[in-house]
Amino acid sequence: MKLIKVKNYEDMSEKVAEMIIEKIRKTSKLNLGLATGGTPKGTYKKLVEAYEKKMISFQQVTTFNLDEYVGLAPNDPNSYHYYMNKSLFDHVDIQPSNTNIPNGVARDLMEECVQYDYLIKKSGGIDLQILGIGQNGHIGFNEPGTSFDSGTHIVKLDDSTINANARYFNRLQDVPTHAITMGIQSILQSKEIILMVSGEEKSNALQRLLNGEVTEEFPASALKNHPNVYIIADEKALSSVFVS
Numbered sequence: 001m002k003l004i005k006v007k008n009y010e011d012m013s014e015k016v017a018e019m020i021i022e023k024i025r026k027t028s029k030l031n032l033g034l035a036t037g038g039t040p041k042g043t044y045k046k047l048v049e050a051y052e053k054k055m056i057s058f059q060q061v062t063t064f065n066l067d068e069y070v071g072l073a074p075n076d077p078n079s080y081h082y083y084m085n086k087s088l089f090d091h092v093d094i095q096p097s098n099t100n101i102p103n104g105v106a107r108d109l110m111e112e113c114v115q116y117d118y119l120i121k122k123s124g125g126i127d128l129q130i131l132g133i134g135q136n137g138h139i140g141f142n143e144p145g146t147s148f149d150s151g152t153h154i155v156k157l158d159d160s161t162i163n164a165n166a167r168y169f170n171r172l173q174d175v176p177t178h179a180i181t182m183g184i185q186s187i188l189q190s191k192e193i194i195l196m197v198s199g200e201e202k203s204n205a206l207q208r209l210l211n212g213e214v215t216e217e218f219p220a221s222a223l224k225n226h227p228n229v230y231i232i233a234d235e236k237a238l239s240s241v242f243v244s
């Protein structure tokens with residue numbers, strides 16, 4: 001894993017947007033894995049700005065999102081479909097048919113999981129995957145204890161994740177209890193991965209990732225088994241990290 005230190009959230013967003021822009025320019029057809037949550041929002045804003053300045057086009061980009069809440073329809077303002085449309089897709093020239101997000105209201109959720117992995121494979125795999133990290137070390141919605149061999153699957157969310165994500169909902173009771181997420185193995189199959197880490201509340205997770213052991217009890221530690229991972233972390237996220 002290669003650690004790139006940046007000053008703050010703004011600089012992290014800028015740096016990751018630059019890395020994505022470079023990839024889009026260099027690759028004739030890019031499969032881009034995307035995350036949601038607060039962490040990548042600034043990066044999506046920078047990508048929209050770059051598109052508006054005619055620096056990039058998304059015509060040749062296909063996206064695969066990591067996860068979606070079970071039970072939230074795409075037009076639900078708390079769904080990750082809605083988040084992606086409002087944060088990025090509605091503002092750039094990406095073809096809607098080239099955007100893929102697990103369907104949290106699929107009639108057969110198990111089949112949806114199988115089809116999602118099949119779709120990624122059929123498209124040639126993900127070239128670059130963007131990730132955030134949960135305070136408990138989750139990546140996507142892979143909670144502690146998830147098998148490193150997992151493909152896309154349904155998860156029961158940890159109470160700590162429900163509490164952390166409640167800030168986006170009106171009431172705690174409105175946070176879905178389950179989600180559909182790309183698995184650890186699906187994530188590790190990406191050719192390159194960028195993990196974004198910002199803020200003091202992520203500093204213990206980053207410390208454990210950098211200096212702890214590889215264990216299914218800490219899902220992000222699976223990234224140590226991947227040959228091509230960049231961690232872009234800001235000063236607050238690095239505040240608990242021991243440098244030996």
Ligand SMILES: O=P(O)(O)OC[C@H]1O[C@](O)(CO)[C@@H](O)[C@@H]1O
Nearest residue numbers: 036037038039132133134140141
């Ligand atoms: O960026 P946040 O809002 O801190 O969330 C951390 C991670 O948890 C999730 O919300 C769960 O998938 C991810 O989207 C995100 O990368």
